[in-house]
Amino acid sequence: MSTSPLRVHQPEAAEAQSLGDRAYYRIRELIVTLELPPGSIVSERELQDRLGLGRTPVREALQRLERECLVEVYPRRGIFVANVNVLDLAVLSEVRRAVESFAARLAAERSTEADREQTRALIAELEELTASADERRLIELDQRIHRHLWRCAHNPFLEATLDEYYVLSLRIWFLALGRTRRLEEAVREHLELLEAVLHGDPDRAEAAMARHVTGFERAIREVL
Amino acid sequence: MSTSPLRVHQPEAAEAQSLGDRAYYRIRELIVTLELPPGSIVSERELQDRLGLGRTPVREALQRLERECLVEVYPRRGIFVANVNVLDLAVLSEVRRAVESFAARLAAERSTEADREQTRALIAELEELTASADERRLIELDQRIHRHLWRCAHNPFLEATLDEYYVLSLRIWFLALGRTRRLEEAVREHLELLEAVLHGDPDRAEAAMARHVTGFERAIREVL
DNA sequence: TGACCCCGTGTTGCATGCAACAAACGGGAC
């Protein structure tokens, strides 16, 4: 599992981060990939040993994760990986549908030529992918596509907000991993979405993203 | 100044919070109300003395504020209150316009009877207020209105996200304090907004909120 | 006069120790 090619995106710096940041990204990945499953207990001490880090960085990371609803801290009792229920999925998808759609609209309006270059590259990747549908690879690509679109929107606040929501969604996706059967759909949705952004069609991009998020929600809910 | 009736809303618990939370809310208020002006340097040590708290809670608060773009930490050099420029206002308002509008739509769709009761109370307050227009009182009321609407939307993620954005906007409002001249407008906008929510008219609520955020942005930009 | 170096001071990053509290356990009384 730890040799899996799949990773929750760890931004930019390979090394340059503080220990607190590194702890954050590593623990977050453990949670999102379900290596630390929902409801499980995690103590600061255990994470210190597991990550080979001191207590301060681990604590910083956990506080951050708490604010992002990935763990729940019960003072002097323990820390638990947040549970997931179908209601969360609805509430979360509702916000994502609105905000991601808006970002897609902006992306269609604001893509620079460099942005479009990358968009074309992603489209090419998508077209190659269709046949050999490995879901983990699809997750990784989905992630890259969303992140790319956020950047194309050229609004850092939006980017940060969507990243937070995306991580929560991604964990739910992992819960459903292997039981969903809509890869082709997803690919088609992405293609239309990217085409719309590439051609600077905000309405179509917004609608395509809304459909994509809705489709994602439905597919997950079916098997959750 | 510290006796001002105006406060950045400090959620629920009067006492029950941890020291870290208390440090967070107090420092945030200092920053939003410009008692710690943009660009000024704040050291952990100084805040410890000022708040009478230890270093750990202060550090936790500062890290949180850094993630929310209220301070900037330069490792081993110092911590600065984030600067504000007109570009930030545009980028921020853009997101707020989209997300607050969406929340207003949901509020119109989902208000419970208890919610409507409070909405009516806020409308009454607004109508009384019109004459004696004290801007600080207006800020306080604006804040209560927005928070109320978020709650009416019944989506905790949305609420948290909008709170974060609102605080950033509020600081900018403080920067322009006393130089804006659109109180009547704001009141009218709020009235229409609340009426639309009260009567369960999502389209009108959404549009009213979009106008409100846009109007706010323009009014501030004029004097910034 | 100007450039350079050394070192003192201030800052944050991180480790660690102590305290407060919550739960679990065990023994005793009934």
Added chain:
DNA sequence: GTCCCGTTTGTTGCATGCAACACGGGGTCA
């Protein structure tokens, strides 16, 4: 057997100490 209570263990909240680094000032040398 059951209930109650003291103790023990584990957990996080917070304070504090040390280290690494950045900057500034003063002195030196050219």
